[in-house]
Amino acid sequence: MPKAFSPEERAERLRHTLLSRLKMRHLALLQAVHRHRTLSRVALELRLSQPAITKALKEVEEIFLAQLFVRSRQGLVPTPTGEAVLHYALISLADMESTTDMLSAIDTGLAGRVRIGVTPHVPEALLDAAFTHLLGQTPRVAVMAKEGTTDELVAALGARELDCVIGRAYHESIDISITQEAIYEQLPCLVVPTNSRARLAKGALDWRRLAALDWIMPPRNSPMRRTFNAIFLGAGVQAPLPIVETQSLRSIESVLRREPNGITILARDVAAELTKSGSCATLPYELSWNLPPISFFVLQSGSKQPIVRALSLAIRQAATGLGPDASVR
Numbered sequence: 203m204p205k206a207f208s209p210e211e212r213a214e215r216l217r218h219t220l221l222s223r224l225k226m227r228h229l230a231l232l233q234a235v236h237r238h239r240t241l242s243r244v245a246l247e248l249r250l251s252q253p254a255i256t257k258a259l260k261e262v263e264e265i266f267l268a269q270l271f272v273r274s275r276q277g278l279v280p281t282p283t284g285e286a287v288l289h290y291a292l293i294s295l296a297d298m299e300s301t302t303d304m305l306s307a308i309d310t311g312l313a314g315r316v317r318i319g320v321t322p323h324v325p326e327a328l329l330d331a332a333f334t335h336l337l338g339q340t341p342r343v344a345v346m347a348k349e350g351t352t353d354e355l356v357a358a359l360g361a362r363e364l365d366c367v368i369g370r371a372y373h374e375s376i377d378i379s380i381t382q383e384a385i386y387e388q389l390p391c392l393v394v395p396t397n398s399r400a401r402l403a404k405g406a407l408d409w410r411r412l413a414a415l416d417w418i419m420p421p422r423n424s425p426m427r428r429t430f431n432a433i434f435l436g437a438g439v440q441a442p443l444p445i446v447e448t449q450s451l452r453s454i455e456s457v458l459r460r461e462p463n464g465i466t467i468l469a470r471d472v473a474a475e476l477t478k479s480g481s482c483a484t485l486p487y488e489l490s491w492n493l494p495p496i497s498f499f500v501l502q503s504g505s506k507q508p509i510v511r512a513l514s515l516a517i518r519q520a521a522t523g524l525g526p527d528a529s530v531r
Contacts, residue, residue, distance in 0.1 A: 212267065219265050226298070228262045232270075232291040235259065239277030296362035307344040315344040316509050319355030319367035322449045323426075324496060325471045328368065328386065331520030335513055343509060351424040351449055356380065359499055366510050367499035368517065370425035379502050383514070386496040386521040388469035392485040393476065395458045399483040402465070407487040409437035418454050418466040419444035425494045430467065433491070451476055458482040469493055471524065496521075 207215065234244045241259075245252045263270050270284035280288055300317070307315040316336060320329065336345050348355065352369035359367050360377040371384055392412070394402050402415070413434060420426040426449070434441040445464075446457050451472070458464045459481040468476065473484050498514050 216267050219267065223265050226295075228258075228265065229291040229295055231255070231258055231262060232288055233295055235271065235278055236280075236288050236292065239279075241278070293362050300362060300365075303344075311341060312344050313339055313341040314509055315346065316366070316513065317346040317348070317364045318513075319348045319350060319358060319364045319369065319499075321352055321355065321369040322349060322451055323370075323469060323472050324368050325386070325388075325469070325524060326475055327471075327524055328496065328517055328520055331516055332368065332513060335516035336509075351421055353424055356499055359501060362501075365500070365504055365507070366513065369497060369499060371494040371497045372425060372499070380499055381502055382497045382499045384495040384497045385518050386524065388471060388493045388496065390467050390489045390491070390493050391470050391473050392465060392487055392489070393454075393458065393468050393473050393482050394465050394485060395462055396477075396481060396483045398462050398464075399485065403485050403487075409434060409439045412465065413439050413442045415442075415465045416461050416463045417442045417444040418446045418448065418457050418464060420449050421447050424449070426467075429494060433467075455479060455481055 231244070231248070234247050235241075238244050238247065241252050241255050245255045248255065250258075259271070266283065266287055268283040269281055270287055271278040271280055273279075304315045307313075318332065318336075320332075333345070336343050348358065348364065350358070352367070352372055355364065355367040355369055356372055356376065358364045360380060372382060376382070394415075405411075417430075419430050427447075431441045445461070446453065448454060448457075454466055454468075455476055458466070467489075470484075473482075477483055498517060500510055500514070504510055
């Protein structure tokens, strides 16, 4: 009968096996299992036989002193312990890749590398400030910029695929390792096709009338989409089903150019940039609420990195000079 260990003894034994036996190849195997969920596909990716993969997975479970996966019709499904180990493995591999890129940048004479996520509706002035600061360093800094919704970018930050994010304030469940700081408040406005402005601007603000138009809305589960739904709910109107879901300003402009009843809500400063093309215009209604503020997201472990800390300061300083909206003080 196998010896029973106390929690303290088991923790000490686990610590020893992790330090003495765990290798990066074990984490790469876990990553492949997470991606494919079948041993045959894992074997194909890693160019090993299926028996070799089975043996390697057994070795990993011995190292972690627990069963990590169970077989099901859906393939290999992680146990609760397996979920925790997978989370560790994916973050460790992402950190290793980030470190590799950082060292490669330094080898070429750069000061380092920063990976930044940006939502499409961040004001151009804040983007200019961010890139002016990053690209104005001596020695220079390599920059990787990724665009997406706040949800997507915050998830990428939690997965260690980004170093920081400029996006909408995020009030849903968020990884406790991530901090967010509001830096800029934006005021909303209604945006419609230029040729339809006179017709759609008639009368008082009526959300029931507006709900019958062809709405362009952000993707589901994004902070802005939740704001859209709350607006209609507060007005006692069923939120309309959008004809287009997007946060792409180019897509929004294209739809408004073609749809005479098209309508959306944008921040005033972002709308001012979009209306320069002449294809769309704002309605003359004052909306009595604010958008979720533009915020700076960073991992707690990375908030003290000089590059990230200086970038946050540069963006905040740029926000203080913007108007008519206001920086968060």
